[in-house]
Amino acid sequence: MGSAKDHLDVLIIGAGFCGLHTLNKLRKSGFSAKIYERSSGLGGVWQANRYPGARVDIETPAYQLSDKELWQDFDWGERYPGRSELLRYFNHVDKKLGLSKDIEFNTTVVSSRFDESRQLWCVKTDTGLSTSTWAKYFILCTGFTCTKYIPEYKGLDKFKGIWHHSALWPEDTVDLTGKRVAVVGTGASGVQIIQTIGPHVSHLTVYQRTPNMALPMRQCSSSDEKINDGTKWTFPKKDEYERIFQKMRTTFAGIRVDFTPQKFQDATPSERRALYEDIWAYGGFSFWLANYIQTLFDQEANDEAYGFWCEKTRARIHSEEKKELLAPMKPVHAWGTKHPSLEQSYYEVFNQDNVDIIDVRESPIIEMTETGIRTEKEGVIDFDVIILATGFDTRTGGMLNIDIRNGQGKSIQQHWENGIRSYLGMMTNSFPNLFWCYGQHSPAAFSNGPHCGEVQGDWITELLLNMRETGREVVEAEKGSEDAWGKNIKEMWHASLYPKTESLYQGNNIPGRKPEPIYYFGGIPAYVAALKNSKVNNYQGFDFK
Known part of the structure; x- marks a missing residue:
């Protein structure tokens, strides 16, 4: 011993x-x-996060260690780095510190x-x-x-196609091109997978329990300061890093933005609208964590924030039926009380003819069959691949x-x-x-x-x-x-x-x-x-x- x-x-x-x-x-x-x-x-979780579209939801340069020895000679290529870039960073850390x-x-x-x-x-x-x-x-x-959490679906072991949990994605590439794919779950992993594979599969069916009140990521690369929707975000220069890290010690979530100091009740409707527009345009978690802090405590403030989110999000969805599933006029829970995910083209993917969505609260999953998934209302839908993005305990x-x-x-x-x-x-x-x-x-x-x-x-x-x-x-x-x-x-x-x-x-x-x-x-x-x-x-x- x-x-x-x-x-x-x-x-x-x-x-x-x-x-x-x-x-x-x-x-x-x-x-x-x-x-x-x-x-x-x-890399911890970034060794496991191999699923299609995996990337972090904290922007550069906040999502790294604040040791100058590490950041002074490492350059990020994206505002929100993907898995490969994060692994490159961890290799850099190891090389510097042994x-x-x-x-x-x-x-x-x-x-x-x-x-x-x-x-x-x-x-x-x-x-x-x-x-x-x-x-x-x-x-x-x-x-x-x-x-990882895998629901005890009846018959999952009988499914003759391919199935993976998002947290157990194989090292080898899974070719989904031209496949009939089901994604069960619309949390952070589900959102990233759906927007990534939607344009490439023959048909995608999403099984949703709760709408994800996702926020626009406003991604950009270091070679292109112009973000895909026309707004701008500038990569911080290295001489700004120490100031940024100092500020992060003062913010609620340890990121670059923080709740506005003004109280919701003290702001006029026009002031509130101006704040919403500003933090929405900045992107990322700004609309969640640079909003009025009362949004997370006061129902009136929360309802107004949800109304703004709903207005912006529904405008991106063509189908009235899908609007109500993805961004219902009446919220299923208070805004921001589930972790919002960041998205790049999540809502646009649902405008494609090859993408469907099933509300499993209204039509629960009964079982997995040899060929697909049986729900209460739709019966069996056949798939080549089932992806379980069902989260974690x-x-x-x-x-x-x-x-x-x-x-x-x-x-x-x-x-x-x-x-x-x-x-x-x-x-x-x-x-x-x-x-x-x-x-x-x-x-x-x-x-x-x-x-x-x-x-x-x-x-x-x-x-x-x-x-x-x-x-x-x-x-x-x-x-x-x-x-x-x-x-x-x-x-x-x-x-x-x-x-x-x-x-x-x-x-x-x-x-x-x-x-x-x-x-x-x-x-x-x-x-x-x-x-x-x-x-x-x-x-x-x-x-x-």
Whole structure:
């Protein structure tokens, strides 16, 4: 089993933004650290996102690490980079920092237990080795979109054509040209797939449960500042980067834009219209996150924002029937309380004669057959390929896929059976020296991943340095601090319009799942203030041994 002398200071799980940044910080601080990564390369979710049209929805240069050593000699080619460019960036990061030498690829962690006698985590993987890895600190950088959700469709195993989940797209190209294709699901992956393959397949049928209130991406390349609809967006110059990264620390989502300071109720109708037009033209998440913040709390403000979105979107759709399916006059939920996706030609694709849409709330999927999909009203429609863009189990994430047990043998799944418990969205009571980043009870899904990962990775590194300097060996969250953090999250959540909507934010995007607020809804500045408050008060809220 190895001796305590052979242990690592820190074992990190996951080689995405959070894991890579944290590994770099810890190594520079003199800790022995490694990453175990289940895939064959760097990039986290971008190793898995191979489906047609996969690209990020945070614009350049925000979606990258803020280390000048990394960005000063890397140039992005698109406002919203695609998968290949993101992998090029991760290779650049590795070349600059030499991280791969401390990463074990194709290694999936299956269990970990805290040994109280040694005060170490004993971690086992699926590599078939009889030995275990011992680590003083165990950090999970597994994210919240690594547990795919595949509905239990009757007969799926009988389908004789090709089927793939968007998160399990094969490495080899799937030729969809001239094929009859079904896409089940219209979340972010579904939107990107639909707009990409629609012009090339012989026929596309989209199975939609909830309309995606998607926003125009306004994509452009570095060689063409003119965006496809005639508006303009300029690539920031390198001498602007530091100012941009500083601003991101002050915005709700850790991106370049933030809510307008004016209150919705204090603005005149003409002022509100002018703001809507301006942030709509800017593109991306601006209409969501540079709008009036009251839009997410006040029904009147929300209705007006939805009305504007509906007006702009319906104007792009020709069929009256499809208008009502894709952008109904009466919203199915409050605007912005599901994560809006960014699109380039999503609505125009539905104007094609070869693209149909089925509302599965009105006509549920009954089963998959040998040749296609049977719904209640349409009967069986035959397909060559079925694509399941049915999303992720965000409550489980990657963290709860691992059998993690404390010194008393209690699993974290048992600890959270009545709801998630954490302090600062990074630690939980009775699980010593266990941390996680960009996951439950942190800003995660409400924030820019690289930025959130830097905030948390820096804070964890500072805590471990403090413990090393003061001779403290073990830390865990106090139960009382867990209670207070959970209460804070619930109060913010239930003051908003979000609880009324089935979404990944509260886990009930999975049918039958009991809703609970999974992420911190206070924004990056308030989260950073909470971290700082704990630190300056000798890491208040944590118990040291």
